[in-house]
Amino acid sequence: xxxxxxxxxxxxxxxxxxxxxxxxxxxxxxxxxxxxxxxxxxxxxxxxxxxxxxxxxxxxxxxxxxxxxxxxxxxxxxxxxxxxxxxxxxxxxxxxxxxxxxxxxxxxxxxxxxxxxxxxxxxxxxxxxxxxxxxxxxxxxxxxxxxxxxxxxxxxxxxxxxxxxxxxxxxxxxxxxxxxxxxxxxxxxxxxxxxxxxxxxxxxxxxxxxxxxxxxxxxxxxxxxxxxxxxxxxxxxxxxxxxxxxxxxxxxxxxxxxxxxxxxxxxxxxxxxx
Numbered sequence: 001x002x003x004x005x006x007x008x009x010x011x012x013x014x015x016x017x018x019x020x021x022x023x024x025x026x027x028x029x030x031x032x033x034x035x036x037x038x039x040x041x042x043x044x045x046x047x048x049x050x051x052x053x054x055x056x057x058x059x060x061x062x063x064x065x066x067x068x069x070x071x072x073x074x075x076x077x078x079x080x081x082x083x084x085x086x087x088x089x090x091x092x093x094x095x096x097x098x099x100x101x102x103x104x105x106x107x108x109x110x111x112x113x114x115x116x117x118x119x120x121x122x123x124x125x126x127x128x129x130x131x132x133x134x135x136x137x138x139x140x141x142x143x144x145x146x147x148x149x150x151x152x153x154x155x156x157x158x159x160x161x162x163x164x165x166x167x168x169x170x171x172x173x174x175x176x177x178x179x180x181x182x183x184x185x186x187x188x189x190x191x192x193x194x195x196x197x198x199x200x201x202x203x204x205x206x207x208x209x210x211x212x213x214x215x216x217x218x219x220x221x222x223x224x225x226x227x228x229x230x231x232x233x234x235x236x237x238x239x240x241x242x243x244x245x246x247x248x249x250x251x252x253x254x255x256x257x258x259x260x261x262x263x264x265x266x267x268x269x270x271x272x273x274x
Contacts, residue, residue, distance in 0.1 A: 002028065006046055013204045015053030022046040038080065041070040048087040057094035064088040078115065082108050082122040089129050093136075101133045121164070124153035128168040131175060140178030147171035163206070166195035170210055177213070182221050189214040202237030 006021035026043035033039050044067035051060030064087040071081045085108045092100045105126045112123045128150035134143035150168040158164055173188035189210055196206040211230065218226040 003043060003046060006050070010046075010050060010053065013053070013200075013206075015050050019047065019050035019054065022050055036070050036073060038070070038074060038076060041067040041074075041076075041080070041084070044070070045084050045087050048091065052087070052090050052094060055094070057091040061088065061091040061095070064091055077111060079120055079122060082111060082120055082126075085111075086122045086126050086129070089126055093129060093133050096136070098133045098137055101130060105130045119153065119157055121154070121157050124150050124157065124168070125164060127153065128171045131168075131171040135171070135174045135178055138178065140175050144172060144175035144179065147175050161195055161198065163195065163199055166192040166206070166210075169195070170213065173213060173217075177217055177220075182217050186214065186217045186221070186226075189217060202234070 002021045002025035006018045006025060009015070009018035009021065022043055026040065026047055029037060029039045029043050044063045048060040048063035048067065051057065051063060064084055068081065068084040068088065071077075071084055085104050089101055089104045089108075092098075092104060108120075108123055108126050112118075112120050128147050131143045131146035131150060134140070134146060147168055151165060151172060154162060154165040154168050169188045169192035173185045173192065176182075176185035176188060193207070193210040193214060196204070196210055200207050202208065202211075211234065215227065215230055218230065
C-alpha cells in the first residue's frame with residue numbers, strides 16, 4: 001500500500017510526499033523480508049526516483065546503486081535490473097556526469113541484447129535519457145537520432161499516446177531546437193504537449209516544461225500569433241484549475257494509477273499519514 005501511494009504521488013509530481021511513503025515502504029520491507037530482498041531493491045529504486053524529482057541526485061544515486069548491488073547479488077536480470085540502471089542514469093545526468101550516463105546506457109543495451117526478440121520499455125527510456133545528455137553536451141544531431149529511436153520504440157511498445165512517448169518527443173524537440181530546426185522542434189513540442197495534457201493539468205511539471213519549451217521556439221521564430229495563443233491557453237488553464245475538488249482529484253488518480261490500483265488508493269489514503 002505504501003509503495004502504491006508513493007508511486008501515485010510521484011506520477012502526480014508530488015515528490016516529497018512520494019518519498020515519505022517510499023521511505024516507509026523501504027523500512028517495512030527491510031524488516032519483513034531482509035536487507036537483500038528484491039522488494040527492498042524495488043523500494044530503493046522508488047526512493048531514488050523521488051530523490052531525483054527533489055533535486056537530490058547524490059542521495060538518489062546512493063539508493064540506485066544499493067538496489068543494483070542487491071539485484072547483482074541475487075542474479076536478477078532483465079527489467080528490474082534495467083529499471084535500476086535507468087534510475088541511476090537519471091541521477092548521473094542531473095550531476096552532469098555524461099560519460100557515466102553513456103556507460104550505464106551501454107550496460108543496459110548489452111543486457112537487453114542477451115534477450116533477442118524482446119524489447120524492454122526501460123531501454124527506450126534510457127535511450128532518450130542519453131539523448132537528453134547529448135543535448136546538454138551540444139551534440140544535437142546525435143541527440144535527435146537517439147530521441148527519434150526512442151520515440152519509435154515507445155510507440156511500438158506503448159502506443160502513440162503514452163506519457164513516455166511524450167517525454168521522448170520532448171527530447172526530439174530539444175535536439176531540433178539546438179540545430180535551429182525550429183519548425184520541426186515546434187511540431188515535436190506540440191505533439192508532446194498534446195499527450196501530456198491528456199494526463200495532467202497545468203501545474204504539472206511535464207505540461208509546464210513543454211509549454212516553456214514551445215514558448216522559446218515561438219519566440220525564436222518571431223511567431224507573435226502563436227505566442228498570443230499560448231498565453232491565452234495559459235490563462236484558460238489557470239482559470240480552470242480547481243484546487244481541492246474531489247472529482248478532479250479522483251480523475252487525476254485514475255489517470256496516474258490506472259483502474260487496477262485506484263480502489264487500493266481510495267482505501268488507503270484515509271490512513272496514509274498514520
